[in-house]
Amino acid sequence: MTEAIDFRQAGFSAERPFRPWREGIFAALAWGATAAVTWGLPDVIQWGATGLFASLAGLVALVFLTLAILVPLRGWQGGVLTHYGPWFIALGLWLLVWEITTAKLGWLPKPFFSPPQGLLHVYMTDWDRLLICVAYTARLWGLGFFLGITLGFAGGVGLGWSKRFAYWGMPLLKLIGPVPASAWIPCAFFIFPSTFHASVFLVALASGIPVAILTASGISQVNRSYYDVARTLGASSRWQIRNVAIPAALPNVFVGLFMGLYYSFAVLVVAEMLGAKFGLGWYLQFNTAYSAYANVYAALVIMALICAGLVRALFSVRDRVLGWQKGIL
Amino acid sequence: MLDHATVQPLGLTFDRVSHGYDIGKSVLPVLEDVSLDIQPGEFVALLGPSGCGKSTLLRLAAGLEVPRRGRVQGDGRPVTAPGPDRILVFQDATLFPWRTVRGNVEAGPGARGELAAKRARVDEALQLVGLEAFGDAFPHQLSGGMAQRAAIARALVNDPRLLLLDEPLGKLDSLTRLNLQKDLVRLWQVRGFTAILVTHDVEEALLLADRVVLFSPRPARIVQEVRVDSPHPRRRDDPALIATRSALLAKLGVLEDV
Numbered sequence A: 001m002t003e004a005i006d007f008r009q010a011g012f013s014a015e016r017p018f019r020p021w022r023e024g025i026f027a028a029l030a031w032g033a034t035a036a037v038t039w040g041l042p043d044v045i046q047w048g049a050t051g052l053f054a055s056l057a058g059l060v061a062l063v064f065l066t067l068a069i070l071v072p073l074r075g076w077q078g079g080v081l082t083h084y085g086p087w088f089i090a091l092g093l094w095l096l097v098w099e100i101t102t103a104k105l106g107w108l109p110k111p112f113f114s115p116p117q118g119l120l121h122v123y124m125t126d127w128d129r130l131l132i133c134v135a136y137t138a139r140l141w142g143l144g145f146f147l148g149i150t151l152g153f154a155g156g157v158g159l160g161w162s163k164r165f166a167y168w169g170m171p172l173l174k175l176i177g178p179v180p181a182s183a184w185i186p187c188a189f190f191i192f193p194s195t196f197h198a199s200v201f202l203v204a205l206a207s208g209i210p211v212a213i214l215t216a217s218g219i220s221q222v223n224r225s226y227y228d229v230a231r232t233l234g235a236s237s238r239w240q241i242r243n244v245a246i247p248a249a250l251p252n253v254f255v256g257l258f259m260g261l262y263y264s265f266a267v268l269v270v271a272e273m274l275g276a277k278f279g280l281g282w283y284l285q286f287n288t289a290y291s292a293y294a295n296v297y298a299a300l301v302i303m304a305l306i307c308a309g310l311v312r313a314l315f316s317v318r319d320r321v322l323g324w325q326k327g328i329l
Numbered sequence B: 001m002l003d004h005a006t007v008q009p010l011g012l013t014f015d016r017v018s019h020g021y022d023i024g025k026s027v028l029p030v031l032e033d034v035s036l037d038i039q040p041g042e043f044v045a046l047l048g049p050s051g052c053g054k055s056t057l058l059r060l061a062a063g064l065e066v067p068r069r070g071r072v073q074g075d076g077r078p079v080t081a082p083g084p085d086r087i088l089v090f091q092d093a094t095l096f097p098w099r100t101v102r103g104n105v106e107a108g109p110g111a112r113g114e115l116a117a118k119r120a121r122v123d124e125a126l127q128l129v130g131l132e133a134f135g136d137a138f139p140h141q142l143s144g145g146m147a148q149r150a151a152i153a154r155a156l157v158n159d160p161r162l163l164l165l166d167e168p169l170g171k172l173d174s175l176t177r178l179n180l181q182k183d184l185v186r187l188w189q190v191r192g193f194t195a196i197l198v199t200h201d202v203e204e205a206l207l208l209a210d211r212v213v214l215f216s217p218r219p220a221r222i223v224q225e226v227r228v229d230s231p232h233p234r235r236r237d238d239p240a241l242i243a244t245r246s247a248l249l250a251k252l253g254v255l256e257d258v
């Protein structure tokens, strides 16, 4: 009896030995290798912040090593952290390759390319200007985007709902839609009282047009029987727009919002092309003109991260608003 | 249950109504010279081969369409637009997928700004169709039969004077179907609305209706009207009912051969 129990207990503990989080270890290795290479090998081309980058990479490697032990202890398997395990490894390897091909071998030369420590150097020395640029861009983008999607949505509802509105509006929208933002510059700067207004207009246009087109097509595609039901229930046109047309079109509207978000970011550079004194788009152009590509990359990384964050936020709004779709798609 | 209030039933007249749909350049005739006089409070069942125009007739009665020729009148006034006193339960439930079941039932009162007064009625309607536990479910989480029941609740909560039912029980399992048939009759007796029911099921028509109207294949003409006088509750093994049923089935069978 006791023997059998002992056997099972032994089997039990033999079945579950302490297993560190494997991807965490590999991530630590990748980041550690980056740190070692950065620190150990001589730079072909001098960049600032080499030591700092090496220490940061080493620190990250240590964090992953700690996590590799903590994950099985705390039972974090299957969480967000372990989900992104392969990405952490890939990121470490990417930095390693980047470091070797730029700073250590010089295959990708200055000034067109910059090693990671080059970007870090920019963040270290130019952070105050970057921060101001982010603030300026946030103001421009926020005003332009929200103005654009509000007007685009309202216009799209009108176009989708009213035949007469669509008769005049749809051809105009189709003509305006494909015109590149830069083509608007002369017009915009002439019409608007300040360059800031003109820039807001460009961002609003870029984000509003896809929203308008997709809202209109979404509303015109709504199954007619929903309107039949609403009408037999005694619903007014207003109620039908608010409670049938718009909810039914919302999946399309969100596609338009995602497109508008991407376009609005793409147009920032153009919108800040003339007259702007600060802003990420302005920063990009200014530094491109001086061949300060490390600064360009540094600003691009910030823009990409902000855009990705906004996309993510929009996804969570969509999941909340379109919860009823779950299981249909 | 929904028993307290009775409604003033609506009398409906089809006067030599013909209707059709534009298909390309030609017109597809759907109804031909249909005259039908439905008394206030009457329960009429419409029978006919698939595609003959039964749903079209209900759309005309609801006011969703205006006939090409002839007149449709409710209480002597022409029916030109839909309204909440004539509610149609569509052949496919057509619930609003973005509203919960409760939200769907609340749609009618909400649209007319009567929701505050009718909240209790919404609960009663859900209870009546056995969906009180599914008020917060979304339509895609319902079975076909449950969706159909939700659609019936959405109609009933408006106290229609004329209830138009387009094969509402077609998708239900036989047990729910029997129960809902009983509920329908009871509701109709208590509330006193006028009812028009489209069905494929001859037995169902004979169990529920005062009058069964038989249509020809498209374009639909009235072929026969059968009055059913036996009192409710009716039994499906009633010999008179069985005899009428065979007669109607024969008629339908002959029709399908034409």
Ligand SMILES: Nc1ncnc2c1ncn2[C@@H]1O[C@H](COP(=O)(O)OP(=O)(O)OP(=O)(O)O)[C@@H](O)[C@H]1O
Residues within 6 Å of the ligand: B021, B022, B023, B028, B030, B048, B049, B050, B051, B052, B053, B054, B055, B056, B057, B091, B218
């Ligand atoms: N909106 C429409 N446009 C064109 N044709 C239509 C339209 N609605 C119905 N029809 C046609 O009218 C005819 C009658 O349709 P209806 O839906 O009234 O038939 P039904 O008797 O209800 O058939 P079922 O029993 O199969 O539901 C069909 O041939 C159909 O194709």
Ligand SMILES: [Mg+2]
Residues within 6 Å of the ligand: B054, B055, B056, B091, B166
């Ligand atoms: Mg039909």
